[in-house]
Amino acid sequence: MARTCDAVVIGAGIIGASVAFELAKRGYVTLSVDRLPAAGYGPTGNSCAIVRSHYSSREGVAMAYESYFYWADWEEHLGVADELGMARFEDSGVVITKSATGHWRKSVEHYRQLGVAFEEWDAQELARRCPLYDVGTFHPPKRPDDPAFRDPPLAPLEGAVFTPQAGFVVDPQLATHNVQRAAEAAGGEFLFRSEVIAIRERHGRVAGVELADGTAIDAPVVVNVAGPHSAIVNRMAGVEDDMRVTTRALRHEVHHVPAPPGSDFGRHGITTSDGDLGIYFRPEGADHILVGSEDPECDPREWVDDPDSFDRSITERQWEAQVFRLARRIPTLPIPYARRGVVDLYDVSDDWIPIYDASSLPGYYMAIGSSGNQFKTAPVAGHLMGELIDRVEHGQDHDDQPVSVRCRHTGLALDAGFYSRRREIVATSSFSVMG
Numbered sequence: 224m225a226r227t228c229d230a231v232v233i234g235a236g237i238i239g240a241s242v243a244f245e246l247a248k249r250g251y252v253t254l255s256v257d258r259l260p261a262a263g264y265g266p267t268g269n270s271c272a273i274v275r276s277h278y279s280s281r282e283g284v285a286m287a288y289e290s291y292f293y294w295a296d297w298e299e300h301l302g303v304a305d306e307l308g309m310a311r312f313e314d315s316g317v318v319i320t321k322s323a324t325g326h327w328r329k330s331v332e333h334y335r336q337l338g339v340a341f342e343e344w345d346a347q348e349l350a351r352r353c354p355l356y357d358v359g360t361f362h363p364p365k366r367p368d369d370p371a372f373r374d375p376p377l378a379p380l381e382g383a384v385f386t387p388q389a390g391f392v393v394d395p396q397l398a399t400h401n402v403q404r405a406a407e408a409a410g411g412e413f414l415f416r417s418e419v420i421a422i423r424e425r426h427g428r429v430a431g432v433e434l435a436d437g438t439a440i441d442a443p444v445v446v447n448v449a450g451p452h453s454a455i456v457n458r459m460a461g462v463e464d465d466m467r468v469t470t471r472a473l474r475h476e477v478h479h480v481p482a483p484p485g486s487d488f489g490r491h492g493i494t495t496s497d498g499d500l501g502i503y504f505r506p507e508g509a510d511h512i513l514v515g516s517e518d519p520e521c522d523p524r525e526w527v528d529d530p531d532s533f534d535r536s537i538t539e540r541q542w543e544a545q546v547f548r549l550a551r552r553i554p555t556l557p558i559p560y561a562r563r564g565v566v567d568l569y570d571v572s573d574d575w576i577p578i579y580d581a582s583s584l585p586g587y588y589m590a591i592g593s594s595g596n597q598f599k600t601a602p603v604a605g606h607l608m609g610e611l612i613d614r615v616e617h618g619q620d621h622d623d624q625p626v627s628v629r630c631r632h633t634g635l636a637l638d639a640g641f642y643s644r645r646r647e648i649v650a651t652s653s654f655s656v657m658g
């Protein structure tokens with residue numbers, strides 16, 4: 224006999240769990256299905272989980288700023304106690320270097336319009352607040368084998384922009400488990416080690432899913448939150464022809480290095496987005512630093528056709544690119560012989576802006592294309608998808624009359640139409656992890 228529920232959510236990453244939670248709160252009996260053994264075991268678990276407001280678009284900044292208030296009061300948002308404990312938000316603040324990419328200017332413009340608190344620092348102030356930093360400019364980002372890589376900086380940075388309401392979540396997998404527990408408390412169910420292999424249809428509308436073990440699940444609503452497998456799941460649903468924006472998997476390395484001995488970066492360092500060098504970095508544990516790439520043009524992009532088969536080892540070429548760049552900003556950085564870090568996949572859309580939308584198949588929805596930058600926004604994405612699905616299921620034609628969602632904390636309006644699968648590529652995007 225087929226199982227029945229109101230909504231199947233494919234994927235139990237941080238966004239998938241948040242969508243399930245918000246639907247369950249709205250009275251839907253949800254079933255979250257994930258092929259992995261637990262919530263947040265996919266890319267979410269390897270996320271740097273940085274919570275920062277700088278995005279290139281008004282919607283991006285509004286969503287990210289709103290998300291800060293959820294993370295800052297996580298228990299209040301979820302309203303449950305998890306037996307594993309609650310994920311901790313580290314209020315480190317975030318500094319963006321004023322790089323020649325100019326992306327920071329777009330963010331500052333949106334900060335002013337949306338009321339995001341920020342401070343502008345000149346290079347001297349940056350040196351005072353971040354005493355480990357060389358505040359010279361190294362732009363444009365280069366590969367370590369470029370003869371100019373080791374050139375001394377010719378000028379100081381123009382400065383930096385600091386947002387105090389920002390930081391990172393210490394344990395992204397635990398955070399996802401927390402959301403699972405909240406969704407369960409609201410009536411949702413989770414099924415692990417279960418792979419969706421087909422989307423079922425009846426009379427031109429979604430009718431549920433089929434699992435690899437042959438189980439059929441009946442549901443009038445199915446939501447694709449499958450991360451780097453999103454395109455595969457869309458193909459099962461046959462909805463790709465109607466989409467102007469598509470998604471594909473991109474390999475990404477994050478490296479883990481010791482902070483300079485005797486420094487307090489691990490405890491008091493400021494999370495930094497350094498477009499001048501093409502990297503981002505943040506404190507990790509008591510005395511380490513995580514460093515990731517902001518996808519500068521000189522770094523080849525490693526697109527992955529099969530998300531079940533990619534190289535999970537840290538490569539010497541990317542380790543050197545990211546860690547040596549970090550050593551330009553922090554000249555006292557000790558560079559260890561052993562390479563440590565994580566390798567995982569981003570689910571990247573054509574313009575690096577997510578798709579939060581319905582589809583050409585009634586009852587089938589997508590929260591995909593998170594492009595390496597939507598951990599932070601997951602609670603807001605859950606709210607947005609909950610509203611969108613509920614209103615479309617009650618008759619609103621979202622393609623003609625895009626759903627607008629009111630943010631719970633900031634009161635800002637979010638136009639869900641911005642995330643449409645049918646949008647024109649957003650030309651002002653950074654086309655990188657910055658969104």
Ligand SMILES: Cc1cc2nc3c(=O)[nH]c(=O)nc-3n(C[C@H](O)[C@H](O)[C@H](O)COP(=O)(O)OP(=O)(O)OC[C@H]3O[C@@H](n4cnc5c(N)ncnc54)[C@H](O)[C@@H]3O)c2cc1C
Pocket residue numbers: 233234235236237238239240256257258259263264265266267268269270271272273274417418419420448449450451452456475476477515565566567568569570590593594595596597598599600
């Ligand atoms: C290395 C790295 C660093 C990052 N750093 C940051 C950061 O600092 N800040 C930030 O905001 N964002 C960051 N991100 C992005 C962020 O982590 C993701 O946007 C977010 O975690 C995506 O969550 P998700 O719910 O879409 O799913 P994912 O975590 O991608 O999970 C998708 C789930 O779907 C399941 N699934 C797929 N196909 C099927 C199927 N057919 N049947 C059943 N289950 C299926 C998978 O098993 C998986 O568990 C980073 C990402 C990576 C990889």
